[in-house]
Amino acid sequence: MLDTNEHERACEGEATERPREATPVSELTPRELGMRGEDIAAAYLERHGWAVLERNWRCDFGEVDIVAREDGRGSDVVLLEVKTRLALGERADVMPELAVDRAKRDRYRMLALCYVVAHPEVETVRFDVIAINVVREGGARLRHLSGAFSLDS
Numbered sequence: 748m749l750d751t752n753e754h755e756r757a758c759e760g761e762a763t764e765r766p767r768e769a770t771p772v773s774e775l776t777p778r779e780l781g782m783r784g785e786d787i788a789a790a791y792l793e794r795h796g797w798a799v800l801e802r803n804w805r806c807d808f809g810e811v812d813i814v815a816r817e818d819g820r821g822s823d824v825v826l827l828e829v830k831t832r833l834a835l836g837e838r839a840d841v842m843p844e845l846a847v848d849r850a851k852r853d854r855y856r857m858l859a860l861c862y863v864v865a866h867p868e869v870e871t872v873r874f875d876v877i878a879i880n881v882v883r884e885g886g887a888r889l890r891h892l893s894g895a896f897s898l899d900s
Contacts, residue, residue, distance in 0.1 A: 772881050784829050806858060822869055827877055855874055855896075
């Protein structure tokens with residue numbers, strides 16, 4: 748289970764606009780919903796002064812959804828896993844962040860090592876999770892869990 752007790756920073760209630768795509772959210776495939784969630788997360792980070800360095804960065808161990816810097820500069824990077832779920836009607840209490848299980852955290856640790864090897868200027872890496880509940884057409888609730896896990900936890 749994901750430990751979020753003192754590391755969770757709630758950023759709920761921020762309105763998010765649905766991109767001008769005709770497909771209703773209830774008809775999106777899981778992949779399309781995930782891509783829409785990553786778009787929402789990247790826009791959220793940029794609105795809050797973050798520099799999004801890369802999206803869908805890949806190496807042999809998998810993919811990082813978003814690589815960013817919190818202050819937009821410096822040598823510290825944050826690897827962000829974005830989890831998006833439909834939370835319509837009776838599903839309003841779904842918690843996407845719980846999908847970041849031990850295997851996903853272990854994979855992100857390997858991805859961090861690959862990223863540092865590929866980018867030797869990086870001094871430290873932090874792992875965040877952005878959980879998005881799509882609550883209605885054109886509306887989503889976002890939670891940003893800063894420091895959701897570490898290299899050794």
